[in-house]
Amino acid sequence: MDGMNTAGVRAVARVRACADGRGGTCLPELEGDGPLALRRTRGSGGEAHVLLVGAMSGPLGGDRLTLWADVRPGARLRVGSAAATLALPGQHGTEARYDVRLTVAGGGELHWLPEQLISVRGSGLLATTHADLDHGARLVLREEQVLGRAGEEPGRLTTRLTVRIAGRTVLDQELACGPGAPGGWDGPAVLGGLRAVGQLVVVRPEFEEKPITARELDEGAAVLPLPGPAALVTAVAPDPLRLRRILDGAAALLAPASD
Amino acid sequence: MSRAALLVLADGRFPAGGHAHSGGAEAAVRAGRVTGAASLEDFCRGRLHTTGLVAAAVAAAAALGADPGELDAAADARTPSPTLRRAARRLGRQLLRAGRVAWPSAELDALAERFPKGAHQPVVLGVAARAAGLGPADAAYCAAYESVSGPVSATVRLLGLDPFEATAVSARLAPEMDTVVSRAVGTARRVAGEGADALPAASAPLLETGAEAHAGWAVRLFAT
Amino acid sequence: MHLGHSLSHGGPEVVGADARRPDGVRRALRIGLGGPVGSGKTATVAALCRLLRDEVSLAVVTNDIYTREDAEFLLREAVLPPERITAVETGACPHTAIRDDISANLEAVEDLEDEVGPLDVILVESGGDNLTATFSKGLVDAQIFVIDVAGGDDIPRKGGPGVTTADLLVVNKTDLAPHVGSDLARMAADARAQRDGLPVVFQSLRSEEGARDVAAWVRERLAVWTA
Numbered sequence: 001m002d003g004m005n006t007a008g009v010r011a012v013a014r015v016r017a018c019a020d021g022r023g024g025t026c027l028p029e030l031e032g033d034g035p036l037a038l039r040r041t042r043g044s045g046g047e048a049h050v051l052l053v054g055a056m057s058g059p060l061g062g063d064r065l066t067l068w069a070d071v072r073p074g075a076r077l078r079v080g081s082a083a084a085t086l087a088l089p090g091q092h093g094t095e096a097r098y099d100v101r102l103t104v105a106g107g108g109e110l111h112w113l114p115e116q117l118i119s120v121r122g123s124g125l126l127a128t129t130h131a132d133l134d135h136g137a138r139l140v141l142r143e144e145q146v147l148g149r150a151g152e153e154p155g156r157l158t159t160r161l162t163v164r165i166a167g168r169t170v171l172d173q174e175l176a177c178g179p180g181a182p183g184g185w186d187g188p189a190v191l192g193g194l195r196a197v198g199q200l201v202v203v204r205p206e207f208e209e210k211p212i213t214a215r216e217l218d219e220g221a222a223v224l225p226l227p228g229p230a231a232l233v234t235a236v237a238p239d240p241l242r243l244r245r246i247l248d249g250a251a252a253l254l255a256p257a258s259d
Numbered sequence: 260m261s262r263a264a265l266l267v268l269a270d271g272r273f274p275a276g277g278h279a280h281s282g283g284a285e286a287a288v289r290a291g292r293v294t295g296a297a298s299l300e301d302f303c304r305g306r307l308h309t310t311g312l313v314a315a316a317v318a319a320a321a322a323l324g325a326d327p328g329e330l331d332a333a334a335d336a337r338t339p340s341p342t343l344r345r346a347a348r349r350l351g352r353q354l355l356r357a358g359r360v361a362w363p364s365a366e367l368d369a370l371a372e373r374f375p376k377g378a379h380q381p382v383v384l385g386v387a388a389r390a391a392g393l394g395p396a397d398a399a400y401c402a403a404y405e406s407v408s409g410p411v412s413a414t415v416r417l418l419g420l421d422p423f424e425a426t427a428v429s430a431r432l433a434p435e436m437d438t439v440v441s442r443a444v445g446t447a448r449r450v451a452g453e454g455a456d457a458l459p460a461a462s463a464p465l466l467e468t469g470a471e472a473h474a475g476w477a478v479r480l481f482a483t
Numbered sequence: 484m485h486l487g488h489s490l491s492h493g494g495p496e497v498v499g500a501d502a503r504r505p506d507g508v509r510r511a512l513r514i515g516l517g518g519p520v521g522s523g524k525t526a527t528v529a530a531l532c533r534l535l536r537d538e539v540s541l542a543v544v545t546n547d548i549y550t551r552e553d554a555e556f557l558l559r560e561a562v563l564p565p566e567r568i569t570a571v572e573t574g575a576c577p578h579t580a581i582r583d584d585i586s587a588n589l590e591a592v593e594d595l596e597d598e599v600g601p602l603d604v605i606l607v608e609s610g611g612d613n614l615t616a617t618f619s620k621g622l623v624d625a626q627i628f629v630i631d632v633a634g635g636d637d638i639p640r641k642g643g644p645g646v647t648t649a650d651l652l653v654v655n656k657t658d659l660a661p662h663v664g665s666d667l668a669r670m671a672a673d674a675r676a677q678r679d680g681l682p683v684v685f686q687s688l689r690s691e692e693g694a695r696d697v698a699a700w701v702r703e704r705l706a707v708w709t710a
Contacts, residue, residue, distance in 0.1 A: 160460060162336075172336040173462035182312075182461070183435060184305025188292030189283060190463045197464055214341045214471050219290070222468040224339040227332075232339045234464045274584035279574035353586035416575050480549045482572035 008062025019074030052081040061090020071108035078111040089122035106136030123155030135166040144198040170228035196243040200233040264391040276353035281413030281481035286469035309463040311406030314381040318402040319395035319447035321385020333455035334379035352377030364390035511602035512708040515618035518629035520611030523655040530694035532562035539603040542567040548610040577610030585622040614643035631656040636665035639673035658687040
C-alpha cells in the first residue's frame with residue numbers, strides 16, 4: 001500500500017502477461033495492495049486467468065485506485081473479478097478515483113471482464129479505463145455500471161472509456177450520471193430512467209478484412225462498428241441481469257469462444 | 260467582425276441540410292420516450308449536455324484554428340454510431356457548400372479539398388465561423404443551439420406539438436446553453452497545448468442505439 | 484394527346500447554377516419533376532427512362548417524403564441500373580429540399596456524376612407536395628410540373644407557381660377524364676391563359692408511348708444544353 005492518509009487509500013495493482021515460449025502465458029508481475037488484490041486462478045489452454053478479489057469494499061470517497069494490465073506479444077490474459085465493485089460514500093465527502101490502464105501488444109490478447117460497478121447512494125466516483133493496443137492486438141472488454149443498489153438512488157458516477165489502436169483513438173466516451181451530473185442524464189436521450197448501462201468493446205484484426213455491420217440488438221442496445229478494427233456494443237437495460245444477457249449475447253456474436 | 264454573422268450562421272433556414280434530421284427525436288418519439296413538451300425538454304437537455312457539449316467544443320476548437328484533421332478524428336472517436344458519423348460528415352459537406360458561398364475563404368476551400376466527402380459538421384461549423392469573422396464562443400453557441408433546435412422543430416412535425424410550447428422548450432434551455440458554451444470554449448482552449456484528447460467526450464447511449472434502430476426503419480420522416 | 488404549344492417556345496435559357504464542374508467539364512442537364520402527390524411523377528420518370536436510356540446517359544434523384552418508396556419503385560421496375568438511382572431524405576418537407584435548402588440534392592447529383600458519369604441528363608423528382616412547390620434554379624436547369632385530371636379540372640385555372648411558371652406543364656392521366664368528369668378542353672384553355680405561352684403536354688401513360696412528348700421536350704432541352 002502506497003500509504004493512507006486522511007484523503008483516503010491509494011492503491012495500485014499490476015499484472016503483466018508474457019508468452020512463456022511453450023504456447024502458454026506466464027505472469028512475471030502480479031501484485032496488488034489494499035483493496036486491490038490479484039489472484040492467479042486456473043487458466044485454460046494458453047490463457048492465464050487472474051481474478052481481482054476484495055474489490056467489493058471499495059472504492060470509498062477519497063480513495064485512489066489504479067489497476068495496470070500489460071499483455072506482451074503472444075500472451076493471452078483473462079481478468080475477472082470475484083464480486084461486483086461498490087462505489088461507497090467516504091468519510092471525507094470527496095470523490096474517489098478508479099483508473100484502469102490496459103496495454104496489449106501485437107499478437108497479445110486480453111479479456112477484461114470485471115463484474116459490475118455499482119454506484120451506491122451518496123458515493124462519488126470517477127472511473128476511467130484506457131486501453132492502448134498495438135496493431136494486431138486483441139481485446140474483449142466489458143464494463144457495466146449499475147446506478148444504485150435495488151430501489152436505491154445512485155451516487156454520482158462519471159466513467160470515461162478510451163480505446164486507442166496503433167496510436168489512433170477509436171473510442172472516447174464519458175458517461176456522467178447521478179445527483180449533480182449535467183442535466184438530462186436520466187432523460188430520454190441518455191439513460192431513459194434505466195438503471196443498468198454497459199459497454200462491450202471487441203478489437204480483432206479480422207475486422208479489417210471483414211468489417212462488422214451496425215445493428216440494433218435489443219431496445220436500447222446496438223452493435224456499433226468503430227473507426228478501426230473494433231466494435232462497441234452499447235446497452236442500456238432496466239437491471240443488471242438483462243444487461244448481462246445482452247452483452248453476453250453480443251460477445252458470442254462478435255468474439256466467438258472457439259477462437 | 261460582424262456580430263450579425265452569428266445570426267446568419269445560426270439561422271435555422273441556413274441552407275445546410277439540417278431540416279432533414281431530427282437529432283434522434285424521431286426514434287425517441289417512436290420508442291415512446293418523447294411524448295410532449297416536458298419529455299422533449301428532458302430529451303433536449305440530455306442532448307445538449309452530451310453530444311451538444313462535444314459538438315460545441317469541437318466547433319470552438321476549429322474556430323480557434325486547431326487542426327481540422329485532428330478534430331475530425333476526435334469527433335469520430337466520440338461518435339460510436341456509424342450512422343451518426345455518416346450523417347455528421349454529410350451535414351459537414353452540406354454546410355461547407357453553403358459556407359463557401361456565404362463567406363469565401365481559403366481555409367474553407369482547403370477544408371473542402373482535404374475532406375471531399377465531408378468533415379464532421381462541428382469541424383466545418385468552426386472553420387465557417389472563423390471565415391465569417393466569428394470567434395470560438397460564437398461557433399460553440401451555434402453548435403449548442405443546433406443540438407436543441409433540431410429536435411425541437413422535428414418534434415413539432417412528429418407530434419403536432421404546439422409550436423409555442425416547443426419554442427418555450429428552447430427558451431427554457433437557454434441558460435444551460437450558456438453553461439455548455441463556456442465549458443466547451445474552456446476545453447477548446449486547451450486543445451492547442453494538450454491536443455484533441457482535452458475535448459469533452461460526454462455520451463448519450465440512447466441516442467447512439469436509437470440512431471441504429473432508426474436507420475433500419477423502412478418508413479421514416481427524418482434521415483436521422 | 485398533345486394540345487401543347489410549340490415546344491420551342493422562346494428557346495430555353497440556361498438558368499441553373501454553374502454549368503461547369505470544378506474540372507471545367509460541362510455537367511449534366513438537370514431537370515426537375517414536381518407536382519402534387521399521386522399525379523404520376525414517378526410513373527413519368529419511369530416512362531422517360533425507358534424512352535431515353537438507350538440514347539442518353541441518364542440518372543435519377545428521388546426526394547421521398549418519408550420512405551425510399553419512389554426510389555424503390557424505380558429500382559423494382561429496373562428502369563435504370565441501381566447505381567444510377569439515388570434517394571434524398573427530406574425530413575417531412577419535400578419543398579424545402581428542392582427549393583429552400585438544396586444542399587442534399589446538390590450532393591446527390593454531384594455524387595452521381597462522380598460515380599457513374601459522364602451523364603447527359605439527371606432527372607430530379609420531388610416528393611409529392613402542394614401547388615406552390617417549385618425547384619430552385621440553383622438545383623435544376625428546367626422543371627416539369629405534373630398534375631393529373633383526377634385532381635380536379637380547375638387546377639390550371641387556380642394557377643400557382645408550379646402551374647404558371649414550370650418550363651413544361653404535364654397534365655397526366657387523360658384516360659381518366661371521362662370517368663372523373665374533367666373537361667380537357669377547359670383545362671387546356673385555362674393553362675394557356677395562365678402560362679403565357681409556356682408549353683403544356685396532355686398525356687396518358689396507359690399506352691406504351693405515353694411519355695413521348697415529354698421525352699421530345701427533354702431531347703430538345705438537351706440539344707440546347709450541349710449546343
